[in-house]
Amino acid sequence: MKPFKPITIAGGGIGGLSLGIGLRQRSVDVQLHEAGAYPRHRVCGEFISGKGWQIIQSLGLEKALLDAGAVEARTFKCYGPDRISQVLPLPSPALCLSRFRMDAYMADEFVKLGGKLFTQKSADPSMRDQAEGWVWAKGRQPASSRKYGWIGFKCHVTAYPLQADLEMHFGNDGYVGLCRVEHDKINVCGLKRMDEKLETLTPQKRCTQWALASMHESRKRDLQESTVLEETICYTAGLSYRNQATSSAKAWIGDQRTRIPPFTGNGMSMALESAQIAVEPIHAYATGNLTWPIACQKMGLMMRKQFRARVAFANLFQHILMTDGPLNPKNVLIKHLPWIYPHLYRWTR
Numbered sequence: 001m002k003p004f005k006p007i008t009i010a011g012g013g014i015g016g017l018s019l020g021i022g023l024r025q026r027s028v029d030v031q032l033h034e035a036g037a038y039p040r041h042r043v044c045g046e047f048i049s050g051k052g053w054q055i056i057q058s059l060g061l062e063k064a065l066l067d068a069g070a071v072e073a074r075t076f077k078c079y080g081p082d083r084i085s086q087v088l089p090l091p092s093p094a095l096c097l098s099r100f101r102m103d104a105y106m107a108d109e110f111v112k113l114g115g116k117l118f119t120q121k122s123a124d125p126s127m128r129d130q131a132e133g134w135v136w137a138k139g140r141q142p143a144s145s146r147k148y149g150w151i152g153f154k155c156h157v158t159a160y161p162l163q164a165d166l167e168m169h170f171g172n173d174g175y176v177g178l179c180r181v182e183h184d185k186i187n188v189c190g191l192k193r194m195d196e197k198l199e200t201l202t203p204q205k206r207c208t209q210w211a212l213a214s215m216h217e218s219r220k221r222d223l224q225e226s227t228v229l230e231e232t233i234c235y236t237a238g239l240s241y242r243n244q245a246t247s248s249a250k251a252w253i254g255d256q257r258t259r260i261p262p263f264t265g266n267g268m269s270m271a272l273e274s275a276q277i278a279v280e281p282i283h284a285y286a287t288g289n290l291t292w293p294i295a296c297q298k299m300g301l302m303m304r305k306q307f308r309a310r311v312a313f314a315n316l317f318q319h320i321l322m323t324d325g326p327l328n329p330k331n332v333l334i335k336h337l338p339w340i341y342p343h344l345y346r347w348t349r
Contacts, residue, residue: 004028004286009135010123013042014099015254015271016137017106021059022279024113028286031116033123035138039104041234043152045262046102046187047073047166047179049094050349052269055276056095061109068105069182070097073165078337079216080170080330085337087164091345094166094265098156098181100232132292133285135251135278137271150174152262153235154189155207160226162186163219168263170321170330171214175263185229190214191262194237207233251296253278258307261318264348270307277302313347 007023009016012034023030048056056062073094078085111117123134160178167178169190176190192210208228212220254271278299285295320329333340 005133005288006031007133007135007282007286008033008123008131009137011137011139011254011256012036012038012103012107012117012119013137013139013254013271014103014106014268015139015256015275016135017103017110018055018059018272019135019137019253019275019278019282020110020115021061021106021113022275023282023286024110024115025059026279026283028283030110031118032110033118033121034107035120035122037119038107039100041154041232042099042103043154043189043234043236044099044187044268045177045179045189045265046098046154046181046268047094047096047177047265048268048272049090049092049265050269052266052272053093053095055269055272058276061106064105064109065095065097065102068097068101070095070102071165071180071182072096073179075164076166076168077164078168078170078334079219080334081172081216081328083331083334084216084218085334088338088341090166091342094179096165096179096181096187098185098187098232101182135253135282136256137253137275139255139271149194151192151194151210151235151237152190153192153207153210154187154232155204155211155234156181156185156229156232157188157223157226158185158229160186160188160222166265167219169215169219170263170334172324173322174210174214175321176211176214177263177265185232186226188223189262204228204230204233207235210235251278251282251292251299253299253303257300258303258311260307260311260314260348263318263321264310264314266310266314266348269349273306274303277306310348317344317348 006029009032020030020032075087077087169176174192181187188211253274281295281298284290
């Protein structure tokens with residue numbers, strides 16, 4: 001039997017790690033390069049919904065993540081500028097766990113399976129177009145131009161009384177979501193238009209101000225009275241939601257290939273889904289049954305088929321939500337939410 005061809009993964013988020021785990025479960029020789037170290041916090045809604053939970057189960061990780069403190073989310077409530085929804089059931093349960101814990105656990109699992117992990121070591125960007133067997137999973141990258149004008153931010157707080165397992169607040173310049181993660185902490189994660197005037201504030205006040213800018217008036221005091229855990233604060237400026245990968249002939253997965261606005265709560269799931277799609281073509285390449293260009297093409301075509309409609313709808317929906325006018329679409333949405341949200345959930349998954 002011929003030895004498997006080796007695979008190198010650039011990027012150690014959940015997309016890269018789940019791909020590494022899936023390949024190691026098939027005995028493929030994998031090394032993974034992560035520019036940072038584990039554990040660390042990332043800007044993330046920390047909310048796995050839709051098919052993502054099924055993939056966690058298929059990788060055999062569900063019990064360990066629940067043992068690590070993952071929390072099930074079953075209800076949600078939406079807040080607009082002038083309207084508040086009732087508490088509604090999620091169409092299917094979601095899994096909430098901090099990236100601080102989840103990434104570190106998945107990295108340990110990858111190593112236990114025999115994967116070679118290199119932390120605090122960036123992969124050489126020149127290899128992206130030159131080498132066979134390289135997969136790029138480096139996540140959403142900040143845009144080089146400030147014209148995109150978005151800041152993604154995240155922190156954990158304590159003593160915030162959630163009104164549902166997931167709270168979504170839609171403001172005039174962004175949105176923020178709150179959900180419970182391990183140890184009764186609340187993840188506060190959102191997207192806001194960039195504002196130069198806030199850059200002189202301390203990180204804690206800056207993150208709080210960004211969240212308050214989108215929160216409903218009835219909930220602002222609760223957030224102001226909560227305790228922000230400073231070590232959890234992180235943010236990324238200059239974000240774009242244009243897809244970076246335009247060719248099917250490259251091995252790019254997760255946000256590196258397909259991006260969806262974070263308000264959908266489906267970004268983590270899509271990273272897991274794209275990794276799952278990539279496992280079989282890459283395994284076929286590693287065993288000599290596919291050439292690298294054909295494996296990349298198969299991955300790209302399958303991801304395009306699986307993600308194109310939901311990303312197009314989510315981008316249109318975000319544009320509508322960020323539009324203000326006499327008939328505020330956010331308030332109209334929340335008014336009709338009880339009958340329309342199952343469709344919105346399905347269309348973004």
